[in-house]
Amino acid sequence: MLAWLNNKTTPLSHIVQNFNQVALPAGNIRAADCPFLVIDLELTGLNAKQDHIVSLGWVPVRHYEIVLSDARHYLVNSPVSVGQSAAFHGLHDKDFSHARDLAEVLTELLQHYAGYIFVAHHCQLDLRFLEVASQRIFGKAPKFSFIDTLNIELYRLQKQGIVMKKDALRLPQCLARHKLPQSGQHHALADAYSCALLLLSQLKHSHADITLSDLQLQSR
Numbered sequence: 001m002l003a004w005l006n007n008k009t010t011p012l013s014h015i016v017q018n019f020n021q022v023a024l025p026a027g028n029i030r031a032a033d034c035p036f037l038v039i040d041l042e043l044t045g046l047n048a049k050q051d052h053i054v055s056l057g058w059v060p061v062r063h064y065e066i067v068l069s070d071a072r073h074y075l076v077n078s079p080v081s082v083g084q085s086a087a088f089h090g091l092h093d094k095d096f097s098h099a100r101d102l103a104e105v106l107t108e109l110l111q112h113y114a115g116y117i118f119v120a121h122h123c124q125l126d127l128r129f130l131e132v133a134s135q136r137i138f139g140k141a142p143k144f145s146f147i148d149t150l151n152i153e154l155y156r157l158q159k160q161g162i163v164m165k166k167d168a169l170r171l172p173q174c175l176a177r178h179k180l181p182q183s184g185q186h187h188a189l190a191d192a193y194s195c196a197l198l199l200l201s202q203l204k205h206s207h208a209d210i211t212l213s214d215l216q217l218q219s220r
């Protein structure tokens with residue numbers, strides 16, 4: 001097993017238990033008062049049971065402010081070559097000489113961001129990989145609460161009666177629609193930051209007192 005894991009004396013499942021014990025914000029809390037963590041993963045493929053996380057990036061959003069001082073980006077050791085997935089995320093095997101163990105990165109994530117609402121663009125993919133990896137490392141999956149900026153955007157467009165063109169809900173197209181800056185895509189931190197900008201723009205175009213429950217409904 002990984003050396004980092006061998007040095008742990010406390011059962012790793014306690015990391016997930018502690019995460020799950022922290023209460024999430026109530027549904028009636030204003031979104032402005034809700035702590036969000038916007039996250040993005042880069043992967044070797046799309047099957048969470050056989051593919052692997054090769055990088056993670058996250059950006060906290062508190063009181064409608066992106067907290068860049070707490071943003072993080074990690075390359076992650078993979079048990080397999082990145083192979084052809086390098087064409088999408090631009091990472092090659094030679095780039096991982098100083099990569100971190102996934103167990104260490106997920107432990108930091110769970111210990112620092114219990115009680116946060118997680119955010120991603122097309123969150124089901126990120127959620128599935130986080131759950132499978134946590135189950136493998138900690139013996140159980142955390143109870144993440146996610147909202148999805150892709151589904152929120154779909155809700156907005158449908159409410160406006162806008163007919164969507166092909167790929168209209170991809171992150172670059174959403175950013176362009178909101179007149180937000182584009183960054184190099186398929187970099188975990190850059191995409192997390194872009195997703196955070198999109199979330200703030202979506203909130204700006206909503207009513208001032210939008211609640212977490214409102215967002216969760218839009219995100220379904």
